Structures are given as C-alpha cells and as structure tokens.
Amino acid sequence: xxxxxxVLFGLGLLGNALLFVPxxxxxxxxxxxxxxxxxxxxxxxxxxxxxxxxxxxxxxxSLTLGMAASLLTCGSVxxxxxxYCVRRMRxxxxxxx
Numbered sequence: 001x002x003x004x005x006x007v008l009f010g011l012g013l014l015g016n017a018l019l020f021v022p023x024x025x026x027x028x029x030x031x032x033x034x035x036x037x038x039x040x041x042x043x044x045x046x047x048x049x050x051x052x053x054x055x056x057x058x059x060x061x062s063l064t065l066g067m068a069a070s071l072l073t074c075g076s077v078x079x080x081x082x083x084y085c086v087r088r089m090r091x092x093x094x095x096x097x
Contacts, residue, residue, distance in 0.1 A: 006062055013066020020073035027077055033084040041078040045071060 027036060048071040055064030 010062040010066060013062065014069060017066065017069035017073045020070065020077055024073060024076040024080065027080045027084065031084060033081045033088065036077065036081045038078070038081050038085060041074060041081060044074045045078045048074060 023036070027033065048067045051067035052064055052071065055061070055067055
C-alpha cells in the first residue's frame with residue numbers, strides 16, 4: 001500500500017507540473033505578461049525550490065523530481081512573465097521620454 005501511495009504521489013506531482021504548461025505556452029505565444037501575476041508564479045517557484053530541498057533532505061526522489069518538474073514549468077511562466085513585464089516597462093519609459 002505504501003508503494004502504491006508513493007506512485008500516486010509521483011503521478012500527482014507530474015500532473016501538477018503539466019498544469020503549468022498551458023500557461024507557459026499562452027504567455028510565450030502572446031509575448032505579453034498581461035493577466036499573469038508575477039507574485040503568484042514567483043511564489044509558486046519559491047515553494048517548489050523549498051520542496052526540492054526538502055525532497056533532497058528526506059531522500060525522496062519522487063518529491064525531488066516532481067518538484068523539479070514543477071519548477072521547470074512554473075519557472076518558465078515566471079521567467080517569461082518577468083521578461084515581458086520588463087520589456088513592457090522599458091517600452092513605456094521610452095515612449096514617455
């Protein structure tokens with residue numbers, strides 16, 4: 001039973017990582033940070049880093065790999081949002097001058 005729950009947990013973490021993919025694709029295709037909360041996705045990314053560290057300390061490969069996969073996908077949203085936010089702010093600053 002313990003092994004079964006561990007497999008379900010790993011699959012759940014993989015599903016969690018996959019949930020960020022549509023958002024990353026949408027931000028990348030639109031080339032805009034419109035409607036994306038940098039605080040939210042940045043916070044998720046920080047929590048995932050903490051989860052990775054915890055998984056390493058607990059020697060839990062399911063947790064470590066699952067959180068790393070989530071960080072990869074959520075971190076993509078975070079970085080793209082940051083990139084497009086900076087571009088938008090620079091463009092606004094240039095048009096104001």
